[in-house]
Amino acid sequence: MSEIIAALDKVSYKYPRSSDFVLKNIDLTIRKGEFFGVIGPTGAGKTTLCLTLNGIVPQFYGGRFFGHVHVAGLDTLDHPISLMASHVGAVFDDPETQLIATSVENEIAFALENLLVSREEIMARIPRALAAVRLEGTEKKHPAELSGGQKQRLAIAAALAVQPDLLVLDEPTSQLDPVGAQEVFATVRELNKELGMTIVMASHAAEEMAEYSDRVALLSHGELAALGGPDEIYSQIERLLQNDLRPPEVASTFYLIQKKGGPIPKIPVWMGEGVETLKKVQKTCEITPPRENWTARTYGGEPLLSLKDLKHVYPDGTEALHGVSLEIREGEYVLIIGQNGAGKSTLVKHFLNLLKPTSGSVKVGGVETSQMTVSDLARRIGYVAQNPDNQIFNATVGEEVAFALKGLGYAAEEVESRTAESLAAMGLSEAREMHPLSLPKGDRARVVIAAILAMKPEIIIFDEPTTGQDYRGAKYILEISRQLHQMGKTVIVITHHLYLMPEYAERVLVMGKGTLLMDAPIREAYHAVKLLQSTFLMPPQAVLLTQELEKLKGQPLPKLLTPDELAGCFRCNHSGRIP
Amino acid sequence: MTTPSGEEREVKFLGGASIDGAPVAYIIVLAAVVTALSFIPFSVVMASGGSFPMAQGVYSLVGWVLGPIAGAVASGIGALIGVFLAPHTAGVAPVTVYGAVVAAFAAGTMVFGKLRSKWWIIAAVIGVGSIAFFFGRALFVNGVSLKAVVLGGASQWVGVLLFCLPTRNIFARWIASKNIGMVALGVFFGTWASFAVSHVAQSAITYYMFNWPEEVWMLLAGLVPVEYVSRCLIGAVIGAGVIAGLRAIGIVKPTYATY
Numbered sequence: 001m002s003e004i005i006a007a008l009d010k011v012s013y014k015y016p017r018s019s020d021f022v023l024k025n026i027d028l029t030i031r032k033g034e035f036f037g038v039i040g041p042t043g044a045g046k047t048t049l050c051l052t053l054n055g056i057v058p059q060f061y062g063g064r065f066f067g068h069v070h071v072a073g074l075d076t077l078d079h080p081i082s083l084m085a086s087h088v089g090a091v092f093d094d095p096e097t098q099l100i101a102t103s104v105e106n107e108i109a110f111a112l113e114n115l116l117v118s119r120e121e122i123m124a125r126i127p128r129a130l131a132a133v134r135l136e137g138t139e140k141k142h143p144a145e146l147s148g149g150q151k152q153r154l155a156i157a158a159a160l161a162v163q164p165d166l167l168v169l170d171e172p173t174s175q176l177d178p179v180g181a182q183e184v185f186a187t188v189r190e191l192n193k194e195l196g197m198t199i200v201m202a203s204h205a206a207e208e209m210a211e212y213s214d215r216v217a218l219l220s221h222g223e224l225a226a227l228g229g230p231d232e233i234y235s236q237i238e239r240l241l242q243n244d245l246r247p248p249e250v251a252s253t254f255y256l257i258q259k260k261g262g263p264i265p266k267i268p269v270w271m272g273e274g275v276e277t278l279k280k281v282q283k284t285c286e287i288t289p290p291r292e293n294w295t296a297r298t299y300g301g302e303p304l305l306s307l308k309d310l311k312h313v314y315p316d317g318t319e320a321l322h323g324v325s326l327e328i329r330e331g332e333y334v335l336i337i338g339q340n341g342a343g344k345s346t347l348v349k350h351f352l353n354l355l356k357p358t359s360g361s362v363k364v365g366g367v368e369t370s371q372m373t374v375s376d377l378a379r380r381i382g383y384v385a386q387n388p389d390n391q392i393f394n395a396t397v398g399e400e401v402a403f404a405l406k407g408l409g410y411a412a413e414e415v416e417s418r419t420a421e422s423l424a425a426m427g428l429s430e431a432r433e434m435h436p437l438s439l440p441k442g443d444r445a446r447v448v449i450a451a452i453l454a455m456k457p458e459i460i461i462f463d464e465p466t467t468g469q470d471y472r473g474a475k476y477i478l479e480i481s482r483q484l485h486q487m488g489k490t491v492i493v494i495t496h497h498l499y500l501m502p503e504y505a506e507r508v509l510v511m512g513k514g515t516l517l518m519d520a521p522i523r524e525a526y527h528a529v530k531l532l533q534s535t536f537l538m539p540p541q542a543v544l545l546t547q548e549l550e551k552l553k554g555q556p557l558p559k560l561l562t563p564d565e566l567a568g569c570f571r572c573n574h575s576g577r578i579p
Numbered sequence: 580m581t582t583p584s585g586e587e588r589e590v591k592f593l594g595g596a597s598i599d600g601a602p603v604a605y606i607i608v609l610a611a612v613v614t615a616l617s618f619i620p621f622s623v624v625m626a627s628g629g630s631f632p633m634a635q636g637v638y639s640l641v642g643w644v645l646g647p648i649a650g651a652v653a654s655g656i657g658a659l660i661g662v663f664l665a666p667h668t669a670g671v672a673p674v675t676v677y678g679a680v681v682a683a684f685a686a687g688t689m690v691f692g693k694l695r696s697k698w699w700i701i702a703a704v705i706g707v708g709s710i711a712f713f714f715g716r717a718l719f720v721n722g723v724s725l726k727a728v729v730l731g732g733a734s735q736w737v738g739v740l741l742f743c744l745p746t747r748n749i750f751a752r753w754i755a756s757k758n759i760g761m762v763a764l765g766v767f768f769g770t771w772a773s774f775a776v777s778h779v780a781q782s783a784i785t786y787y788m789f790n791w792p793e794e795v796w797m798l799l800a801g802l803v804p805v806e807y808v809s810r811c812l813i814g815a816v817i818g819a820g821v822i823a824g825l826r827a828i829g830i831v832k833p834t835y836a837t838y
Contacts, residue, residue: 010584012585021581021583025583058588058590062590062831065588066583066585066587067583067585068585077590395819395823437824437827
């Protein structure tokens with residue numbers, strides 16, 4: 001057996017102000033060279049577990065601590081954090097909050113200087129660390145010039161330069177677009193496989209964790225609920241769902257087929273395995289396409305939002321939009337997808353009059369936005385930004401919801417009634433006097449949505465609402481979007497998380513390099529796999545498996561989107577023979 | 580509630596990156612806030628002439644957030660950098676730095692528990708001693724009338740009195756209250772009391788230097804209360820927001836913080 005690099009022995013921990021223990025009697029060991037995954041819903045204790053490895057918990061936070069944590073032979077409570085930092089590198093979710101220097105090389109040098117590493121040694125380590133994360137040639141750049149994925153790789157390089165025994169990554173891809181997330185996973189995997197670096201990663205990215213981890217710990221309410229290989233953990237679909245975790249779609253699909261009697265001795269948890277299993281299963285089961293009518297719903301009437309030949313050139317000469325034309329009608333649920341820089345945000349800012357067209361026209365309700373003020377548009381269009389915290393600045397939830405209404409000059413009675421109504425609609429009445437930042441992130445998003453609802457807008461735009469949310473939080477927000485849609489609102493969602501949207505969106509706009517690459521019903525858009533991949537978007541695994549099945553069977557299938565729909569095509573008996 | 584099966588460990592912060600129980604990072608951040616606010620001129624006239632910095636509104640807040648020692652260090656460093664970067668608000672530069680240190684220290688000693696419950700006496704001695712020197716010089720050396728001194732120095736002696744009386748503990752209790760309105764009220768009056776200690780400590784020096792005449796004392800009678808109210812309002816607005824935010828994000832609290 002490999003050498004043990006970290007060991008947690010009967011670890012329990014309670015923050016100074018928490019009512020219960022956040023970690024409860026955790027016993028586990030991490031071996032040298034291992035890729036150790038930590039999964040669990042928000043509040044399960046993943047971040048706290050990560051922070052025990054470098055002593056930040058409990059040394060920085062205080063509280064009550066039971067048991068022992070040893071990393072590289074050192075007890076994390078008996079050694080200062082500065083010493084532990086030379087053994088444990090840490091990378092957190094938001095790269096923006098981790099970078100402080102004015103150049104890439106200074107960023108890497110910062111921790112080394114603090115650890116009194118000699119200048120010559122620092123100069124030798126900088127190129128090595130940059131090479132390990134494939135950022136050579138960026139030494140003199142300001143970190144702000146880097147993309148999201150590059151920034152996170154720089155944070156990893158800064159941690160690597162210290163030459164730690166263990167690299168801890170807490171949700172390192174949750175704030176990144178698909179390209180950035182792929183870059184980070186590829187880098188971490190390379191560090192693990194080629195340099196033998198021990199990795200501890202907490203993440204909600206089920207597909208990637210299933211593929212890359214050697215072992216996975218499932219935390220639930222602070223307890224170690226399960227520990228095992230990814231095939232063992234991710235194949236326990238019911239357990240994952242009970243813990244508000246999203247299983248990889250490939251695992252969900254074959255789990256459902258197995259429940260229908262499909263001959264699947266072992267549920268595959270990553271795509272390569274899934275394709276192999278599909279080849280075997282399709283031979284023994286009958287494939288019957290579902291009979292549901294999936295014709296896309298059409299919306300009549302005058303367009304609520306319309307763009308004609310919209311072009312936008314930023315002052316620095318960047319052409320962000322090249323003649324985009326589209327119409328969105330009242331009551332539609334539209335999904336806008338595309339990689340960073342595709343023009344999604346630029347497009348949406350024109351709806352809100354935050355940007356003026358260089359040429360072309362933008363109309364809201366048939367009126368040119370150039371004839372409307374930002375406050376006029378704010379009454380008609382609500383905008384929920386990616387990070388709800390950026391939209392919160394009042395001391396109580398009630399004040400936050402009432403703020404814009406007061407600004408728009410409504411009478412006090414109207415402000416009160418709309419505030420109360422909005423808070424009730426979002427289930428926040430009891431939180432009215434609480435500080436918004438004291439609420440969990442999902443609830444903070446609800447505060448922002450309540451503030452927008454209070455203005456009774458016709459259109460609500462959600463900009464990356466699921467970024468940084470766990471599965472439960474993401475579903476929670478999307479259910480709110482569904483609720484608003486059912487109330488007759490026009491809903492526009494921008495997201496990279498395609499797998500979350502089949503239950504909600506009806507129409508998809510695929511953006512790429514400032515143009516509208518596709519405007520189609522969701523089934524058609526999700527099955528345009530090559531086009532999606534050309535803009536660095538990954539279709540859900542259920543879509544890929546459907547297309548794989550079509551190839552294997554040589555027969556066309558409907559454009560299926562979800563594991564349920566795909567598994568619904570399989571007719572198997574319990575002996576594994578075609579009935 | 581879970582029963583932990585492991586041995587309970589003593590939790591302590593190792594590594595020394597703190598001053599008197601306040602992490603150095605906090606001290607740096609609050610020193611930077613003091614420096615930044617030093618750029619903003621806040622009043623046209625003051626006893627020593629010139630304008631004074633908006634940072635005066637937060638010296639006391641720094642004391643309540645960090646405690647008397649770390650607060651004095653942060654406030655002093657911030658003011659020291661401020662007098663170089665923003666000389667237009669510096670007045671008599673060394674006195675400004677001294678005032679920043681005394682205000683934060685005095686505020687940090689305003690406690691209602693048993694911890695460091697007697698430290699206020701040090702600040703009170705500074706305050707009472709300074710006021711005796713300041714007013715005594717005016718009355719007995721420069722011949723200023725008692726009426727002028729009482730009226731012109733009203734904001735200061737009332738503030739020092741509020742600091743020396745048990746009102747000091749009441750303000751501290753308000754600052755620690757869960758009710759944010761009470762916090763704002765506590766910061767308002769707490770700023771008045773603690774800054775008055777600092778103000779008389781500074782004035783004892785500047786009056787020795789400038790010896791302003793009775794006419795100026797009478798002018799100050801109308802001007803200084805307005806300045807005090809403004810200074811305390813700044814403290815209350817910034818302070819209530821900062822304290823609410825610090826509580827909401829659950830960041831580790833320095834050992835001797837009042838909030």
